[in-house]
Amino acid sequence: MTVPNNLISGLIKEEEFAEVPENLVLMAHDVYKIYQTGEIETVALRGVSFQIFQGEIVAVVGPSxxxxxxxxxxxxxxxxxxxxxxxxxNIKQDIAKLDDRTITNARRGFIGFVFQVDNLLHHLTAQQNVELSARIAGLPKTWREKRSTELLEAVGLKHRTKHIPAKLSGGERQRVAIASALMNNPALILADEPTGDLDLINAEEILDLFKELNEQYGTAFLIVTHSQLIASKARRTLELRDGIISGTHDAGVHLKQLERTRVLEVDNQDRLPLPENILRELGHPRRFQVQVDEGRIVLTPSIIEDAVAVEVRLVTCRICGKLVASNRVTCPNCGTAL
Ligand SMILES: Nc1ncnc2c1ncn2[C@@H]1O[C@H](COP(=O)(O)OP(=O)(O)O)[C@@H](O)[C@H]1O
Ligand SMILES: [Mg+2]
Structure with a gap:
């Protein structure tokens, strides 16, 4: 699948959005996020770009x-x-500049969220929780009932529709949350560590469910995870490190051996993130010489720094006898000119 060149480089103009591929669901383009807490600025994202296409399962991994x-x-x-x-x-627009209300309306029926901590309302039954977003959207009762029943059945909770969250297990609550996220038939589910709180068996069930829903409804999934299970079901895995995409992986990723499948991508600003493990292995060099060798780019840790470094020895101060670096003009101990 190729994306027009004008989407890959440079800022996208509104009119060019008309040219995006038919099956594109969502696209981030050079996204930055800086949090301001009092005087302190935290750069959480520093230029992230990628696309999600219809029916794709994309995993996002990365340290806390x-x-x-x-x-x-x-x-x-x-x-x-x-x-x-x-x-x-769905609206063929960059949402960054739209007002909150327009975004909320556009989100309905386009994106469903599944959070790590379930956000079910404790006084509503499973079915009422699932129906909630459609109720807010003003959809008719008969439609809501039919759809929520179908979804609760799809997530294997047909026999739990009248239970309140307190009477459900962690895995069951998560499934209610997933059914809720699917209520308005979104094109994309965004899940932030959905199995973080669950034991292995539940996690596996939830994942099979994602896969089933993906096949049945054509829903695309972007799932943040630390779980090998989830990542192994993804068609693509994005690695985040310090707010940039530091590597991508095709299907069949092993989270404990990321270096085996990692592909580096030059971003819109021609930056290429170097893998942390390789830098560590080389002793964290900061400068490289770059050569092209038969179509390969060869990076050699630069030795220029060493060549220009001033040789520093230790000498003894003739007055106080302290050992002093030879590049000092005066002795830091007694002030004598060296
Ligand atoms: N609301 C916030 N205000 C200030 N800093 C934040 C806020 N949310 C996250 N951060 C900071 O942004 C960085 C990325 O956080 P986050 O997106 O939560 O990472 P992750 O989900 O990968 O753990 C962290 O350094 C975090 O401390
Ligand atoms: Mg997080």
Whole structure:
């Protein structure tokens, strides 16, 4: 699948959104997010670009603090980027500049959220929770009942429709949350560590369910995860590190051996993130010489720094006898000129 060149490089103009591929669901383009807390600025995302296509399952992995939750909230329009664009295919627009109300209306029926901590209303039954978003949207009761029954059946909770969340297990609550996210038949489900609180068996069930829903409804999924299980079901995995996409992987990723399948992508600003493990292995060099060798780019840690470094020895101060670096003009101990 190729994306027109004008979408890959440079800022996208509104009229060019008309040219995006038919099956594109969502696109982030050079997205930055800076949080301001009093005097302190945290750059959570520093230029993230990627696309999600219809029916794709995309996993996002990365250490804590790498910007995963920020990314999910930006894509879902509950947070605004500091710079960059978030394109939603349903309205064929960059949502970053739309007002909250327009975004909320556009989100309904386009994006469903599944959070790590379930956000079910404790006084409503499973079925009422599932129906809630459609009720808010003003959809007719008969339609709501039919759809929520069908979804609760799809997530294997036909026998639990009248239970309140307190009477359901963690896995069951998560399934209610998934059914809720699907109520308005979204093109995309955004899930932030959906199985984080669950044991392995539940996690596996939830994943099979995602896969089934993906096949049945053609829903695309973007799932933030630390779970090998989830990642193994993804068609693509994005690695986040310090707010940038530091690598991508095709299907069949192993989270403990990311270096085996990692593909580096030059971003819109011609930046290429170097894998942390390789830098560590080389002793964290900061400068490289770059050569092209038969179509390969060869990076050699630069030795220029060593060549220009001033040789520093230790000498003894003739007055106080302290050992002093030879590049000092005066002795830091007694002030004698060296
Ligand atoms: N509301 C916020 N205000 C200030 N800093 C934040 C806020 N949310 C997240 N951050 C910071 O942004 C960075 C990315 O956070 P987050 O997106 O939650 O990462 P992850 O989900 O990968 O753990 C972290 O350094 C975090 O401390
Ligand atoms: Mg997070």
């Amino acid at each position: 603090g790498s910007g995963k939750t920020t990314l999910v909230n930006l894509l879902g329009g509950t947070l605004r980027p500091s710079a960059g664009q978030v394109y939603w295919s």
